Amino acid sequence: MLTNQEIRFAVAPMMDWTDRHCRYFHRLLSRRARLYTEMLTTGAVIHGDRTRLMAFDPFEQPLALQLGGAEPAELAKAASVAEDFRYSEVNLNVGCPSDRVQNGAFGACLMREPALVGDCIKAMKDAVAIPVTVKCRIGVDDQEPEQALFALAEESVANGADALFVHARKAWLKGLSPKENRDVPPLDYALVHRLKRALPDVPIAINGGLTRMAQIEEQLNFVDGVMIGRAAYHDPALLLEVDSRLFGEAAPTADLFEAVDAFLPYVERQLTKGERLAAITRHLLGLFVGMPGARSFRRRLALEAIKPGAGVETLLGAVDEVRAAVARLAAAKLVEPAETG
Known part of the structure; x- marks a missing residue:
């Protein structure tokens, strides 16, 4: 398991945004934030130009690679590559609702297949020694959120997941664009809080709609960590508060x-x-x-x-x-x- 301190604050994986340049700058603002790559598919990791796609500066650590895929054997192979590249963690994408992931039957589509997610986690855990985590939604389309989230979480944890990062919204695979899926479905923080109470020994971080340090600190009364996305990108000054307010350490730069x-x-x-x-x-x-x-x-x-x-x-x-x-x-x-x- 990851420790609560390790997931206390993280910057979410964001396509086209959290590339190596972005991550290096974010690390200058916070030494303690856990950073995540853009999602890479298993096919890209296994067959693509790995140096171009996966290389990073050691200064970015702790850094996790987010993987997109739904085939356990391919995810295990891609996770092994990530470990060879010395990533600190592999994170399975069970939350992205884009057309690309729907066509590939992974991302948020996997919310409907908790047993398959469990198989994916087990395959990766068997293949690597680094932590394997899950980033998910609270459900998709007409799923009942509490049932969907708890089923996904229980399968993940039973198969060795080291932490859960929960975006506290449903994803609508039909009818909403990826951009709308980040704002339109209502947030349900209380559901994630109930999940934490049900799984007290599992590190759980919450994601979605959190843009101010006071909101982040409030959430830490209920869960182990907070993951923020667009707020870190559109207002990076927020990261300058992280080390002092969340970890009791001096910020790496004064301003x-x-x-x-x-x-x-x-x-x-x-x-x-x-x-x-x-x-x-x-x-x-x-x-x-x-x-x-x-x-x-x-x-x-x-x-x-x-x-x-x-x-x-x-x-x-x-x-x-x-x-x-x-x-x-x-x-x-x-x-x-x-x-x-």
């Missing part, structure tokens, strides 16, 4: 400006390898949300990072938009007339 400075050597290394600046900085567009100059920062990066030959000076110039706006605001406050009595 977002210092985090960008710490990111620069990585950006330079990637550029020398032929990576485009825009492929890296697209993950930073939400960085200064709510701060003076944030709009200018986003606009400048969006327009200039895509240009051929764009380098770290482009990123620094965009950050200077925020620094200057913050300085102007501070100066204006200093010269405000004092109140009179």
